Amino acid sequence: MEQIEFNYSAKRKVPKSAHVGVVGSGDLEVLLEPSEDEVAHVFIRTSVDGFRDTWKAVLDRFFARYNGAVRIQINDAGATPGIVHLRLEQAVEVSER
């Protein structure tokens, strides 16, 4: 299991927390909570080691369009980049519903 952290700049508060997904094969769990500071923090725990660059690419793309000040915890069981992106977007949708 590998632990990875990223930080991104953020511009706005988010209304509420969201929890989506399951730590099942090929899937992941995303916990999204409002952050106090103006930074988006991402904490990843993944069962597949050695994909830091891929995680960075997925999150760079996600945060190119999302500017919420959040703490995101990801517990991953080998999800593909596409699934990761969908789960992140689902978490945002739930948090802003």
Added chain:
Amino acid sequence: MSSKGYSANFINRQSFIELDARERTKALFDEGTSRELVGPFDRVESPWLPMQGVTPQEDDGCVVMKGKITGQAAVVVALEGAFQGGSIGEVSGAKMTAALDLACADNAKGIRTSAVILLETGGVRLQEANLGLAAIAELMGSILALRKYAPVICLTAGTVGCFGGMSLAAGLASYVVMTREARLGMNGPEVIEQENGIEEFDSSDRALIWAIHGGEQRYAMGLADALVDDDTHQVADAVRHFTSKGVPAVHRSSQVELYRSRLETLDTSQQWDPKEFRALWGTNGVRKGKR
């Protein structure tokens, strides 16, 4: 029933199996009455999995909700089959047991609280070995204590099914509800094949597996009390039926003499056909419904 009518029902139904543990749990309560206890944001996760390089889940694969079913207090505990095969570890076991013990305490105070346990599990989580075994023993104790006051309903919808030590917990439940897709048994097909050879059980033979462990067979043999379609309304209806029905006069697991005499008179020199068991032991003559 025409094939046209059937497919419309099939297409329009709200699948229960496709829901995750949290959605399943919520679907059983009266609308808007449920609240989650020790949810993912409380971050009560397994301390043992990360030590072994396994990613934990924030709720340890166990969802606990309190609320009302047909206006009466109820607690629903669900295991998430997609996380580590729904296995029972120290944390998920403690959550389940604590929920049932709190329900028991409420009943003792005169607040009637029934319990529903949604079991999609292969049993003990091997990474937590003895702690998982202890958790199942505690859980069984809690079910026995609670079922004196209020019904404990075990719901196995599939597709993981309920195996290993948790099948014993299911056996103690006041009522067992299954779908045709679900399976219930002590040893799973692969374990039987591994221990006794392919002549005993071919674990690649899916028709054989469902003929023995499947929900329809378990219901027909009298080991489950309701067989429902994979339909959220039907599942919730069955749960409401049994929470309202109250504690059974005699629990299945208390019928020791009945099952002992059945086993004693069973001729094991021949290979039995699963269908013959339905005739021999079955009390549920109809293909579908509730007792």
